[in-house]
Amino acid sequence: MTDVGAPLPDQVRAVVDDPARLDALAALDVLDGEPDSDFERLGRTAAHIFKTEFALVTLVGKERQWFRACFGVQGLEHTATDVSFCAHTIALPGDEAMVVLDAAKDDRFADNPLVTGWPHIRFYAGAPIIIAGQKLGSVCVLSANPRDAVDPDLLTQLGDLAGLAAALFALKDEARVRARTAAALLREEWRHALTLEAGKVGSWVWDIRSGEVACNDTFRRMYELPEAGPIRVEQVLEATHPADRATVQAGITASLDDGVDYSAEARVATSGRWLTMRGRVYQRDAEGKPLIMMGASIDVTESKQSAEQTRLLLRELNHRVKNTLAMIQSVARQTIRQNPDPVAFIEAFSGRLRTISDAHVLLADRDWSGVQLYEVLASQLGPNFITNPDRAEVRGPDVMLPADHALGLGLILHELTTNAHRYGAWASDEGVVNIQWEVKAFPQRGLSLHWREHGGPPVERPQEHGLGARLIERSLAKVLDSEVKLDFPPEGVVAKVWLPLPAESG
Incomplete structure (x- = not known):
């Protein structure tokens, strides 16, 4: 990427040069260095969501824009702030995302060397990274292909x-x-042992000639060493996880022989908890042989678990986003085949998309652990469907539905209610829909739900199933052993749904 570009507009430059923002950026102390693998995964996720060739995680400095992730670009660490799209993103009010559908037609970027030259940016979308109240950079996606519009859900x-x-x-x-x-803490004198103890830091002094280790109680508890009596360095090594002993020994050897600070991370053999260890040789004899090493150990298990949980979250997010996009694309393709007229397509597709979106909101609020059946019904019948039903007779116990069950059943109920309003029971003033279900234990635990309409216009069996009927019958395709049966007696549509449910936890 080139470093030559026209100066930023005054209002953008004012935000970029804000002292408070630059101080917050400097405090991160991460501008120099190679792209980070954790942020690379995040950038890859953004590119998959938007189907773009490039994705970046950026930090916007005064003169340079630095990259912590460069999906689709190899070996790039930074570029000039003057050519940065992300500088414009952080200048927008609030946490608003910036979208450029065709940079070649945008007066702000038409002459930008990143547009006129490689990588020939046309489409850009970026959301600001806000830390300590300051906009420091962005997560952005870029493409050499312009676009006509961007789905607001993707920007979210x-x-x-x-x-x-x-x-x-x-x-x-x-x-x-x-x-x-x-x-x-390692540079402090041994007389600060009580302070280290209060800070839950395991402190130690190793007499290298005798092999004895003097340590505080925190250090003994970390390694599950005897509460009293002398401790030898061999005991500490034996208390270290076998897979990590070589790392610890190599760090000690380098410190003793080369004079570098001792630094290692290792697990405790019995508990599996992670400790980070730092040490230094503080005393040598006249010949330079080490006599005393002092150091400290800190339990960093929670930090490692937090980082792992964040990585798992990103993987789960990527998985869920891909599944959702596949579902939306499938519904869109089938909808447009059935409704080639743009107005009819938008009306039909928007309802189905809202149903998927509502289900995702419910699931996201519960960390994808599941949704109550009453909540799925309320999304279609209204929040007062139990206390004040509107020509609906609803009977059955509430039950927790897994994520895929809730998404599939939500689409089924959307199609049934839409059909009932247009052609079925609710198309007349007297029609009623009866919804009943029960949880059966044998031969397999599952939900048996019946939808029955009566009092509406006479029903005729369609010569060919429309999209709604096909969606009803296919919405539970991901749920193993599920089944949906539709019938069209003259008095009203009947649907029978069977969903297998997980066994109840003891």
Whole structure:
């Protein structure tokens, strides 16, 4: 990417040069260095969501824009701030995302060397990364192909990824602060042992000639060593996880032989908890042989678990986004085949898309653990469907539905209610829909739900199933052993749904 570009507009430059923003950026201390693998995964997720060739996680400095992730670009660390699209993104009010559908037709970017030359950017979408109240950069996607529009839901997901990036920066900054704190503690004298004890830091002094280790109680508890009596260095090594002993021994050897600070991370053999260890040789004899090494150990298990949970979250988010996009694309293709007229297509597709979106909101609020059946019904019949039903007779116990069950059943109920309003029971003033279900235990635990309409216009069996009927019969395709049967007696549509349910936990 080129470093030559026209100066930024004054209002954008004012935001970029804001001292408070630059101080917050400097405090992260992450501008130099190679792209980070955690942020690379996040950028890859953004590119998959938007189907773009490139995705970046950026930090916008005064003169340089730095990249912590460069999906689709190899070996790129930074570019000039003057050519940065993300500088314009952070200048927008609030947490608003910036979208450029065709940069070649946008007066702000038409002459930008990134547009006129490689990588020939046409489409851009970026959401700001906000840390400590300051916009420091963005998660953005770029493409050499212009677009006509962007789905607002995709921009919402891009904003969520920017929030995850901010959380990752904060988490990594916390880890760096912990490391600096540990180094400072190591430089303190042994007389500060009580202070280290209060800070839950395992402190130790190793007499290298005798092999004995003097340590505080925190250190003994970390390694599950005897509460009293002398401790030898061999005992500490034996208390270290076998897979990590070579790492610990190599760090000690380098410190004793080369004079470098001892630094290692290892697990405790019995508990599996992670410790970070720092040490230094503080005394040598006249010949330079080491006599005393002092150091400290800190339990970093929670930090490692938090980082792992963040990575798992990103993988789960990527999985869910891909599944959702596949479902939306399938519904869109089938809808447009049935409704080639643009107005009819928008009306039919929007309802189905809202149903998928509503189900995703419910599932996201519950960390994808499941949704209550009453909530799925309320999304179609209204929140007062139990206390004040509108020509609907609803009977059955509430039950927790897994994520795929809730999505599939939500689409089925959407199609049935839409059909009932247009052609069925609710198309007349007297029609009623009866919805009943029960949870059966044998031969397999499952939900048996019946939808029956009566009092509406006479019903005739269609010569060919429309899209709604096909969606009803296929919406549970991902749910193993599920079944949907439709019937069309003259008095009203009947649907029978069977969903297998997980066994109840003891």
